[in-house]
Amino acid sequence: MFTDEKWSSSKNWFIAAVFWIIIGMSMGLLTATKQIWPELLNNRWTTYGHVRSAHVMLVIYAWLSMAYVGSMFYMIPKLAKTKVYSEKLGNFALVFYNIVILEGFFALLFGQTSVIEYGEFPLWVDVQLLVAIGLVAYNLFKTVGQRTEKMLYVSLWYFLGSLLWLPLTWIVGNFPAQWIPSGVQQGLMGWFLGHNAIGLWMTTVGVGQIYYLLPKLTGRPLYSHQLSMIGFWAIATFYVWNGPHHLMNGPIPSWISKAGVIPSIVLLIPVWAVLANFWGTMKGSWSQTRTSVPLRFTMAGTIFYLFACLQGPLQALPSVSSVIKFTHWTVGHAHMGPFGAFSFTSFAAIYYILPKIVGREMFSKRAMEAHFWFSTVGFLVFAFSLWIAGVVQGFAWIEGVPFLQTVLMMEPYVQGRAIGGTMMYVAQFFLAWNMYKTIKLAKLEKKQQAQQQAATA
């Protein structure tokens, strides 16, 4: 029933991922539009709260996670110099994972939620998703187990670490938080998942992707082995303590606050180490970004990663947090890592890997260019609207401006965000169309070749 064709898991996970980015981002666009016209689609299923959480869960666990798994199903066997342990299991896990995501999506639209940021799916979905992640991790660990390359390239460290950390944070964040009584403890448990889903899954797999893509795309050697080790172990050591900074100035004990602030700032070490390594590798190759869209996506991703990680530690400081907390700023920041940095590297991964799998170049270079520019410009419009809005909003609250008045002040910025968001959304259709065309043409060409061979034979 499930094919064991070579590279089929990777390809199929990518296809599913791109399907979900369209669905997930349309939820996001609906959320943004509802801030302009609150009455839009205001029925029992698509209220603001339902749609917003569906957007967050779909883009992270459907789009981004599936794109990650897709690239790991290609990069891990390549790095291990072996084939995927079981393509069949990979395809089965994909179908299972998609069913679970669908369940979670509908559960959210029907109003079931566990009210944990980045872990909104109800408990019965959480359990199944854990099994699906487990299947993927098992398959990929087995793949590494049968490797013929003795050394583990740094990307493999990141991938294997992430495949352990994701289930761990998923368990800690989702299960106890739903059993223990509500309150501060629950908030802390929830934010363990909330921040580590970003730090020990999105970031680490994304960085692993870049470590793989950069030397391949530029043909240059990786700059420094030592820096890659510093980056990996520092993020593995310090990231887990980032959750509490989300409850900064809230009703948590002072020492937990401090324990959240310090690792947040210390994260500058792995981030700068990793980026120095990337940019060191890039030395002399920057001109290639003019012609190579995947490389441009990768480098734009690293730049957004830098900015996300300049904002992040500062936001963790109590004084900064007291201004921007609960404002639009946070939303702008929260999109920079998942979209600006790591969706970009995933786009690059798709553009690099897909042609290798189907044996044909991407159908349209122009569509790739359009995808890049709409994504980038759209995101900048989107993010700057929100950042300006957040700062204005934060200081207006401190000044004691009546709340409704501050809501009205946000009008132009919220519109700007929706315009930028529309561009980001439109960009993804270029990706989907391009992928569809490429895969279809590749199949056609293979058929023709087979026919020609049959004719000549």
Place this chain on the structure above:
Amino acid sequence: MKKEYQQHESKHEDIVSGIKIEHNKVPKLLVAVFYIVAIWAIGYAIFMPGKLAVEPAAAPQDNKGELIFTGTCLNCHATGAAPDLKGVTDRMSEEDIKNVIKKGRNTMPAIGHLYTEKEIDKVYEYLEDYR
């Protein structure tokens, strides 16, 4: 594994899975940043409070009327969603105004149950000077 690295060190390049890895030195700027961050972290852990220090409230407040007015009434009355209240005490009697606050009128909800009689008096006093 470590030995293997040392063997390769002379070439200053390893090849893992077909990817070349160089052994360049960590840039000095980064080393400096690492040290500064580490020292900061220790200093912060020892010397800083974990939260924003909040100043205790100043002298007892006798501006209760103003607080309620700006905190509640202005949410609608300053935004154009409801009529401007400047000089309202010239247009309506004290009893009428208090009744509107307590029982609501048109789209304005009743908020009498949220405040004591004394607080409503204070709001009225504030309204007298609000023009």
